[in-house]
Each structure stands twice: as structure tokens, then as C-alpha cells.
Amino acid sequence: MDSLNLPEHREEQAKALASAVRMQILQWLKTPGAYFSEQTTGDPVRIGVCVTLITARLGMSQPTVSRHLELLKRAGFLSVQRIGKWSYYRRNEKALKEYRRWLGDAL
Template sequence: MAETVVSPDSELVGALRALANPMRLQLLSWLRDPERHFPLEGAIADPAEVGVCVSHIQAKVGLAQSTVSAYMAELQRAGLVRATRVGKWTHYKRDEERIARLVATLGQTL
């Protein structure tokens, strides 16, 4: 009897693709505890509530703003972070509920 081929969950595949880049994985890890990992003096929003400004992320990693923005956009498309605009600045925060669902899906899939 032939086994039915089940295609993997597209959300899971997108998340794994986003996390395959070591810097994106590191950024997501740092965002778990933003007060510890980012220089937040001068922050215009609460990092625990709103997230970390992309300029603070850029200051930590030392990459071009466009590169950091591209990395964060990829994490956002994968549903791992949420973006919030505060004035002209974009802040990023982990989507803990979505991450938990993806981890559960991964556990059931593998």
C-alpha cells in the first residue's frame, strides 16, 4: 500500500527558512529579553510592550540599516515578530503565541 505524502505546513517551512540565517536566529533570541540585550537609553517606547526600535537593533549588530530591516521583515513575514510604528520608527517584538504554535507544530511534525 502506498503511503500518502503530506506536504509540510507552509507556516512552519517559512519560519524554518527565516531561522536558517544565523543572524536572524540571533536577533530573535536577543528579542526574547530586550532589556538585557539592547542599549535602550533614549528609547521612545517600552521595549517589553512595543518592541525594540530598528535603530537599536542596528546599533547592536553593526550592520547597515537596510540589512537589519530586511532581516526583520523576513522574521515578520514568517510570523515570528510583530512590527509597530512609533512616529517614523519601526519597533519589533517577538510574537510569543505564534512562536509557541510553531514549536508545537514542529514537535508534531518531526
């Protein structure tokens, strides 16, 4: 443990949020219908958003975007659903709410 006395998972969560790109992804996925209405493979609110669309919106390479998504997923802030060969991401509202509660209590 470091000097902040954070459990390892909380530290990983804090690191996941320490990126403007990852924060932007979380913002977009908060209201995916507003940002990814062009998704034709299913309702982005119900199944999540295809990694291809997130990649296109960010204008980054797919491996770079996948790395950002993986860090958010490992922190518990995203869930992923595989449909065929595609991965669909959505926010884990329960985990985000718990992190906000914990952060408020810790500070």
C-alpha cells in the same frame, strides 16, 4: 509542497530560522530589557525595540537588518509597531510557541 510535506507557511518559517543573524535577533528580543536598555523612546518590553538599535547592535547596514526583520515578520515570529517614523519590533510569542509545538508533532 516539497518532499518534507511542509505547508508553504511552515516552509517560510523554517527558512526564517535558518539564519544565525535572525536567531540572534529572536534571542535578544526574548529579553529586550537586557539588551536594549538604552532605548529612551519607550519600554522595549512593552512597545518593542527600535530598528535603529537592532541595527547598531548587529553592526550591519539598515537595509540588511530590515530584510532580516521582514523575513521574521512574514514568518509570523515578529510584530511591528509604528510610532511616528520609527518601527519597533517584538517577538510574537504565540506564533513561536505554535511553531515549536508543530515542529515537535511533525518530527
